[in-house]
Structures are given as C-alpha cells and as structure tokens.
Amino acid sequence: MTDHPFDLPYERAQAVHDEPASHNGATATPHETDDMQDMRDMAAMPDAASQPQPAALPLPVIMVRNLAKTYQLGETRVRALRGVSLRVERGEFVAVMGPSGSGKSTFMNLLGCLDTPTSGEYDLMGVPVGRMTPDQLADVRNRRIGFVFQGFNLLSRATALGNVSMPLLYAGFSKEEQERRARRALQLVGLGKRLHHKPTQLSGGQQQRVAIARALVNGPNLLLADEPTGNLDSRTSVEIMALLQALNARGLTIVLVTHEADIAAYAHRQVAFRDGRLVRDEPVLAPRSARDEMEESLRPATQPNEVHIREELP
Numbered sequence: 001m002t003d004h005p006f007d008l009p010y011e012r013a014q015a016v017h018d019e020p021a022s023h024n025g026a027t028a029t030p031h032e033t034d035d036m037q038d039m040r041d042m043a044a045m046p047d048a049a050s051q052p053q054p055a056a057l058p059l060p061v062i063m064v065r066n067l068a069k070t071y072q073l074g075e076t077r078v079r080a081l082r083g084v085s086l087r088v089e090r091g092e093f094v095a096v097m098g099p100s101g102s103g104k105s106t107f108m109n110l111l112g113c114l115d116t117p118t119s120g121e122y123d124l125m126g127v128p129v130g131r132m133t134p135d136q137l138a139d140v141r142n143r144r145i146g147f148v149f150q151g152f153n154l155l156s157r158a159t160a161l162g163n164v165s166m167p168l169l170y171a172g173f174s175k176e177e178q179e180r181r182a183r184r185a186l187q188l189v190g191l192g193k194r195l196h197h198k199p200t201q202l203s204g205g206q207q208q209r210v211a212i213a214r215a216l217v218n219g220p221n222l223l224l225a226d227e228p229t230g231n232l233d234s235r236t237s238v239e240i241m242a243l244l245q246a247l248n249a250r251g252l253t254i255v256l257v258t259h260e261a262d263i264a265a266y267a268h269r270q271v272a273f274r275d276g277r278l279v280r281d282e283p284v285l286a287p288r289s290a291r292d293e294m295e296e297s298l299r300p301a302t303q304p305n306e307v308h309i310r311e312e313l314p
C-alpha cells in the first residue's frame with residue numbers, strides 16, 4: 001500500500017523562495033505591522049511535509065476529461081458544465097477565471113469530490129474518482145485535498161488552534177499530537193502568536209490564514225481555493241497571495257478561483273470558463289510576486305516621487 005499515489009506527501013521545500021538570510025527573524029522595520037513580521041516568520045518556517053521525499057511521480061494531480069454537470073431544478077435543467085477537459089501537473093498554480101455563473105464553483109466542487117459529475121471522468125493523482133469507495137472519498141476530502149473558501153467558514157466559538165485541529169479529530173491522533181500539528185500549521189501561515197485567538201479577535205486576512213492552516217494541517221496534495229480573497233481588501237489580498245505563492249513554492253499544487261485579473265496574475269497558469277466551457281488556457285509568462293510587492297510597500301521612500309513641472313514662459 002505504500003506505493004499507492006495517495007500515500008505520497010507533496011514535495012518538500014524546493015528552496016524556490018531563496019530568502020535572504022537577513023530577512024529570517026529580522027527585526028521589524030518601523031512601518032512594519034505584526035502581520036508583516038508574522039509573514040516573515042512564515043517564510044522562515046521549516047517545511048510542512050515532514051515525511052521523506054517521495055520518488056518522482058509522473059501522474060498529473062488532476063486529469064479531467066469531458067466533465068459535465070447538469071443541475072435539475074424542478075422542470076429546469078441548468079447545464080453548469082458542458083464538457084471540460086483539464087490536466088494539472090504536480091506543483092502547478094492555476095487560476096480559474098470567468099464571469100459569475102460560468103461554472104467555476106461547480107468545477108471546484110467536482111475537483112474536491114464534494115459533488116459528482118453528470119458525465120465525464122476525473123482521475124485524482126491517477127486514481128479514477130468515480131471508482132473510489134466511500135472510505136477513499138472521505139480520505140480524499142479530509143486529507144488529500146485542502147479547501148479554502150471566500151467566507152472563511154471558521155467555528156466562531158473555537159480558537160485558531162481549535163479550528164485548525166478540527167480535521168485532525170478524525171485522523172486518530174492523540175490530543176498532544178493534534179495540538180502539535182495544528183500549532184505547526186498556524187506557524188506556517190504566520191499566526192504562531194495568535195494560537196488562542198477566536199475569529200472575532202482576528203482580522204479578515206488572519207481569519208483566512210487560519211482557514212488556510214486548517215486546509216493544510218493534514219498535509220494535502222492539492223489546495224482548492226474558491227475566491228479566497230473575495231472578502232478582503234487589496235493589501236490583505238496580497239498577503240494571502242504571498243502565502244499561497246510560498247506554499248506553491250514548497251511544492252503544493254494550487255487551483256484558485258478568482259474573477260479578478262489582478263489576483264490571477266500571481267498564478268503561473270490561467271484558465272477561463274464561459275457558459276460551462278473552458279475557453280482559455282495559457283501560461284502566465286511573468287507572474288507577479290506578492291512577497292516582492294509586500295516588501296516594496298514597506299520600503300521607506302528614500303527618493304520620493306517628486307513631480308517637477310517646469311513651466312515654459314512665453
């Protein structure tokens with residue numbers, strides 16, 4: 001059973017984000033908020049996947065052929081997906097775009113095995129989802145795929161640690177091990193100092209980071225994010241994108257839905273839906289770097305952008 005694709009954790013750090021040593025644990029600059037320091041701590045964290053490095057796996061993470069989904073609403077049939085084919089390799093960062101109602105969420109729900117297609121095939125890491133047993137499907141949803149949504153979907157009465165521990169309840173870990181893993185996931189997303197905060201005591205961006213930690217705590221192979229920055233201001237959105245880019249650099253495969261071109265520009269590949277069909281699929285030649293943009297915004301303005309107007313007198 002050990003060579004079953006589902007037993008392989010996602011890749012260990014590939015040192016893609018070659019962080020200058022001086023940044024790790026560096027003291028905060030005067031303008032730096034706690035969050036910014038947290039984000040630096042996040043980058044300095046050791047790798048999330050503590051298991052040994054897996055052998056190269058040639059199988060794509062996602063292989064979808066001619067996927068269709070029709071909803072029956074009384075007399076009306078809604079053809080939400082009309083035959084979508086897509087292959088996503090391990091380590092990709094794909095942005096899914098398209099107008100409202102074009103089928104993005106329907107597609108994500110199918111990728112996440114939260115719903116079943118009307119027709120078509122879906123292989124997840126080489127395993128046909130249609131032939132999975134209920135136990136395998138439960139395993140996929142709980143451990144192999146992490147989900148992040150627009151509304152953070154946190155339990156309001158639980159602390160950050162409690163929320164992140166939730167997916168571990170079913171995995172049979174001891175209480176101590178649950179807490180150790182949850183703490184580690186929260187450190188990974190830069191919230192190591194807010195373990196005991198409840199959602200109402202956290203900003204929107206921090207709540208989304210708790211949700212991301214919860215999605216990561218079981219070491220998934222695939223992260224599915226449906227408009228994760230939809231409720232956040234643009235500065236906070238960049239922080240979330242920096243986190244997702246850092247995770248992707250560690251080998252996590254990410255599929256992210258957004259209708260904002262600005263956000264899709266952080267991905268390495270963009271696909272677009274329209275009326276239930278995939279109408280565009282292209283690489284992003286120069287993806288934006290959210291980390292660079294964050295650091296740029298912190299840099300003190302040594303040379304202010306003065307505008308010189310030299311009036312030409314007649």
Ligand SMILES: Nc1ncnc2c1ncn2[C@@H]1O[C@H](COP(=O)(O)OP(=O)(O)O)[C@@H](O)[C@H]1O
Nearest residue numbers: 071073078080099100101102103104105106107
């Ligand atoms: N559970 C459902 N029952 C009926 N129709 C649905 C359901 N979910 C989505 N739809 C319809 O399917 C189409 C695609 O919706 P959706 O996948 O949510 O699009 P998007 O996420 O791109 O906005 C829309 O016409 C929507 O109204």
Ligand SMILES: [Mg+2]
Nearest residue numbers: 104105106226
């Ligand atoms: Mg949607």
